[in-house]
Amino acid sequence: xxxxxxxxxxxxxxxxxxxxxxxxxxxxxxxxxxxxxxxxxxxxxxxxxxxxxxxxxxxxxxxxxxxxxxxxxxxxxxxxxxxxxxxxxxxxxxxxxxxxxxxxxxxxxxxxxxxxxxxxxxxxxxxxxxxxxxxxxxxxxxxxxxxxxxxxxxxxxxxxxxxxxxxxxxxxxxxxxxxxxxxxxxxxxxxxxxxxxxxxxxxxxxxxxxxxxxxxxxxxxxxxxxxxxxxxxxxxxxxxxxxxxxxxxxxxxxxxxxxxxxxxxxxxxxxxx
Numbered sequence: 001x002x003x004x005x006x007x008x009x010x011x012x013x014x015x016x017x018x019x020x021x022x023x024x025x026x027x028x029x030x031x032x033x034x035x036x037x038x039x040x041x042x043x044x045x046x047x048x049x050x051x052x053x054x055x056x057x058x059x060x061x062x063x064x065x066x067x068x069x070x071x072x073x074x075x076x077x078x079x080x081x082x083x084x085x086x087x088x089x090x091x092x093x094x095x096x097x098x099x100x101x102x103x104x105x106x107x108x109x110x111x112x113x114x115x116x117x118x119x120x121x122x123x124x125x126x127x128x129x130x131x132x133x134x135x136x137x138x139x140x141x142x143x144x145x146x147x148x149x150x151x152x153x154x155x156x157x158x159x160x161x162x163x164x165x166x167x168x169x170x171x172x173x174x175x176x177x178x179x180x181x182x183x184x185x186x187x188x189x190x191x192x193x194x195x196x197x198x199x200x201x202x203x204x205x206x207x208x209x210x211x212x213x214x215x216x217x218x219x220x221x222x223x224x225x226x227x228x229x230x231x232x233x234x235x236x237x238x239x240x241x242x243x244x245x246x247x248x249x250x251x252x253x254x255x256x257x258x259x260x261x262x263x264x265x266x267x268x269x270x271x272x273x
Contacts, residue, residue, distance in 0.1 A: 003029070004028050004029070004082045004083070005028065005029045005030075005031070005074065005078050005080065005081045005082050005083070006019075006020075006023050006028050006029070006030055006031065006081065006082065006083040006084075006085065007031045007032075007033065007070060007074060007081050007083070007084050007085065007122075008020050008030070008031070008032050008033065008084075008085040008087055009033045009034070009059055009061050009067075009085065009086055009087050009088040009114065009118060010033075010034060010061075010087040010088030010089065011030075011031075011032025011033055011034055011040075011043065011056075011085075011087065012032055012034035012036050012039035012040040012042070012043045012056070013034070013036065013039050013043070014215060015087060015137065015182075015215045015218060015219065016032065016034070016085070016087040016088070017032075017043050017215075018214075018215035018216050018218070018219035019085055019087065019135075019219045019222060019223075020032050020043060020047060020054075021046065021047065021050070021216075021219070022216070022219040022220055022222075022223050023083075023223065024047045024050045024052045024054065025050060026223065027052060028052065029052060029053040029054070029078055030047050030052060030053075030054045030055075031054065031055040031056070031057065031070070031073075031074060031078075031081070032044070032047075032054075032055070032056050032057070033056075033057050033058070033059025033061075033066070033067075033070050033088075034056070034058070034059060034088075035058065035059070035060050037056075037058055040056040040057075040058075041056060043056065044056040053078075055073070055074075055077070057069070057070050057073060059088075061086075061088045061110060061113075061114030061115075061117060061118065062109045062110060062113065062114065062117075064117050064120075064121065067117050067118055067121040067122075068121050071121050071122055071125055074125075075125060080125060080128075080129050081122070081125065081132070082131070082132060082133065083132070083133045083134075083135060083226055084118060084119075084122045084126075084132070084133070084134055084135070085134075085135040085137065085222075086114065086115040086118040086119065086134065086135070086136045086137060087135075087137040088110060088114050089110060089111045089114070089137065090106070090107055090110050090111060091107075091152055092104075092106075092107045092149075092151040092152050093148055093149055093152065094148060094150075094151075095148055095150075096150050099150065099151055103151060104151050107151045107152060107155055108151070108154075108155055111152070111155035111156065111159065112155040112158045112159060112162075115136050115159050115162060116162065118134075119134055119136075119162070119166060122134070123170065123175065126170075126173065126175045127173050127175070130173075130174055131174045131175070132174075132175045132176070133175065133176040133177070133178065133226055133229070134163075134166065134175070134176070134177045134178070135177075135178045135180060135222055135226060136159055136162070136163045136177065136178070136179055136180065137159075137180045137182075138156045138157075138159040138160050138163070138179060138180060138181050139152075139156040139181055139182060139183075140181050140182065140183045140234070140236065140239040140242070140243070141153045141156045141157075142155075142156030142157040142158075142159055142160040142181060143157070143160060143181055143239075143243045143246070144239075144242055144243065144246060144258065145258060146258060146261075146262055147258070147259065147262050148262070156181075159179075160179060160181070163177050163179040163231075164179070167231055176226070176229045177231060178222065178225045178226055178229075178230060178231060178232075178233060179231055179232055179233065180218070180222060180233040180235075181232070181233065181234050181239065182213070182218050182233075182234075182235045182236060182239070183235075183236035183238065183239040213235055213236060217235065218233070218235045221233050221235055242257075242258075242261075245257060
């Protein structure tokens, strides 16, 4: 059995839980951090049932102290950590003139600064060990630009840029980086959705539930990418096609395609309260 160790923020549910279970099935020691302690206890029981060492810690990624406490505990109890997955995230939807600045601050503090804090806190530990690997969960929203998702898109684009930067910055320290950019898939992201438009909840739920790709599928792709030290994990074919179109087509043509796609998504981008 391997002695490798992984820590996952937002690890008590959704994609984070799927990642935790995938690594547990491979024999890794798995630590999850989450603000939902009841969910954490349930997931911890599932992990231990697989016969691996597991920990669940309270971790609010808006609090640097929580991440430092997790790092210290992992160092004390397991002698360090090999992979850190910055997965915790929330959703926001609405027009630029509708979304309050407080919602912008909320989504930036979790989606962007939560990843920044995770990388900032664990990089010194990785450097002392002489190895480590970050998995930063962004979204195809960070590579594309769907309307009515400005705050969410901006934070995920920032995670893309941060991850690309760290891949270059940390390579000489033997620290790897994997960037995960899924499109819509079955998860509980809609539970965190803040929007000034009630119709967005129904649209978001429809988009999440219609995907044939599951959290377990994405978790397996992440597992394989970390093993081979691949940078990009882009699970959805349509997402990869859209990103290719953005890079190759003139902006005018690509932008028209995106607006048409938004209209087809059951009014997503044109829905009114």
